[in-house]
Amino acid sequence: xxxxxxxxxxxxxxxxxxxxxxxxxxxxxxxxxxxxxxxxxxxxxxxxxxxxxxxxxxxxxxxxxxxxxxxxxxxxxxxxxxxxxxxxxxxxxxxxxxxxxxxxxxxxxxxxxxxxxxxxxxxxxxxxxxxxxxxxxxxxxxxxxxxxxxxxxxxxxxxxxxxxxxxxxxxxxxxxxxx
Amino acid sequence: xxxxxxxxxxxxxxxxxxxxxxxxxxxxxxxxxxxxxxxxxxxxxxxxxxxxxxxxxxxxxxxxxxxxxxxxxxxxxxxxxxxxxxxxxxxxxxxxxxxxxxxxxxxxxxxxxxxxxxxxxxxxxxxxxxxxxxxxxxxxxxxxxxxxxxxxxxxxxxxxxxxxxxxxxxxxxxxxxxxxxxxxxxxxxxxxxxxxxxxxxxxxxxxxxxxxxxxxx
Numbered sequence: 001x002x003x004x005x006x007x008x009x010x011x012x013x014x015x016x017x018x019x020x021x022x023x024x025x026x027x028x029x030x031x032x033x034x035x036x037x038x039x040x041x042x043x044x045x046x047x048x049x050x051x052x053x054x055x056x057x058x059x060x061x062x063x064x065x066x067x068x069x070x071x072x073x074x075x076x077x078x079x080x081x082x083x084x085x086x087x088x089x090x091x092x093x094x095x096x097x098x099x100x101x102x103x104x105x106x107x108x109x110x111x112x113x114x115x116x117x118x119x120x121x122x123x124x125x126x127x128x129x130x131x132x133x134x135x136x137x138x139x140x141x142x143x144x145x146x147x148x149x150x151x152x153x154x155x156x157x158x159x160x161x162x163x164x165x166x167x168x169x170x171x172x173x174x175x176x177x178x179x
Numbered sequence: 180x181x182x183x184x185x186x187x188x189x190x191x192x193x194x195x196x197x198x199x200x201x202x203x204x205x206x207x208x209x210x211x212x213x214x215x216x217x218x219x220x221x222x223x224x225x226x227x228x229x230x231x232x233x234x235x236x237x238x239x240x241x242x243x244x245x246x247x248x249x250x251x252x253x254x255x256x257x258x259x260x261x262x263x264x265x266x267x268x269x270x271x272x273x274x275x276x277x278x279x280x281x282x283x284x285x286x287x288x289x290x291x292x293x294x295x296x297x298x299x300x301x302x303x304x305x306x307x308x309x310x311x312x313x314x315x316x317x318x319x320x321x322x323x324x325x326x327x328x329x330x331x332x333x334x335x336x337x338x339x340x341x342x343x344x345x346x347x348x349x350x351x352x353x354x355x356x357x358x359x360x361x362x363x364x365x366x367x368x369x370x371x372x373x374x375x376x377x378x379x380x381x382x383x384x385x386x387x388x389x390x391x392x393x394x395x396x
Contacts, residue, residue, distance in 0.1 A: 018194060025197035025198065025204070028200065029204040029207075032212065036215070043215055049226055060237055064375050070251065077380075083309070084387065084391070085387060087344065091337075091342075111350075113351045114349075
C-alpha cells in the first residue's frame, strides 16, 4: 500500500547517477588524453631542439679541430704555463734568503761561508775588528729578524773566536726559517 | 556463482563505459604522463648542458681563430725552452753557461744525482718535486771572485730555462756548490688532440709569458 502511493519514480535517480558518472569518466579521460598529447608533443619539440644542438656541436667540434697543429700548440703553451706557475710557486726560496743575509752583513765584514736550504742557513763571517762584529750581532741581526717577520724562526750564534791563522775574528750563525 | 555475476553485470551494465574511460585515464596517467614528465625533465637538463657545451665550443673556436700563428710559434718556443719536453743535459749546460756568464763565475763540475729512476712508492717524494712535473737533479760546483758573484749566479739561474729549483746552496770563499732540480715535462699530444674545449690564457698566464720572455732576452 505504501509503495503504491509513492509518487517519486525509483528509476530516475539511477539514470542521473549513470549519466553523471559517464560525464565524470569522460572528463577524466579527456583531461588525461589532452595532457598525454601535450606532454608527448612537448617532449617531441625538446628532442628536436636537442638534436639541433647536437648537430651544432658536431659543426663546432669540426671548427675547433680544423687546425689541429694550432690547437695542440696553444694547449701545450697553456699547460706549460700552468706547470711553470706550479714550479715557481714550489721552488725553494733559497735565493731570497741568501740575498737578505748578504745585505745584513756590512761591507767591512767578509762572508766566508753561506750554506743551507729553505729551512736552515749557516753563515760564517770574519772581520778584523770586533766593533763591526759587535754591530752585526747587537743591531743588524735583530733588524734582519724584525724585517723578515714570521719567516725567521730562530737565529743562533754557534761559534765565535779569533782565527789564529788569519788573525780575523770569526762568528758562525745558524738561521732557522719557518717553512 | 554464475547467476550472481550475471545479476551484478545487469545492474552495472550502464556504468561499464564510464569505468572503462576512468580506467583508460588512469592507465594513460601512469603509463604516459608520469614517464613523459620524467623524460621532459631529463631532456631539458640535457639541453641546458648541451647549450653550455656549444657555448664553450663556440668560445674555443673563437679563441683559436683569434690566435696569431707567428706569435703562437714564438710563445711555443719560449715555453718549450723554459719547460722542455725531455731532460736534456745539453740545454741544462746552456742554461748554466748563460747564468755563469751573466754572473762572472766559472763552472767547475756538474754531477747528475743518481737514484730515483723509478718508484711505485708514492711516499718516496723527491725534495723539489712538483706534482706532475718530472725533474733532473744536479749538483753543480762553480768558482767566482767572491760571495756576491756566487749569489748572483743563483739569482741568474732562477731566470733561465730549463726552469730550475735550488734545493741548497753552499758558498765558501770563491767556491759555490748548488743542489739543483731542472724540470721537464713530455707533451701529451693524444690528450690535446682529443680536447675540444680551449679557453683563452688568463691574465696571470699572459703576465707570466711576458716574464719568461724577459728571462731569455
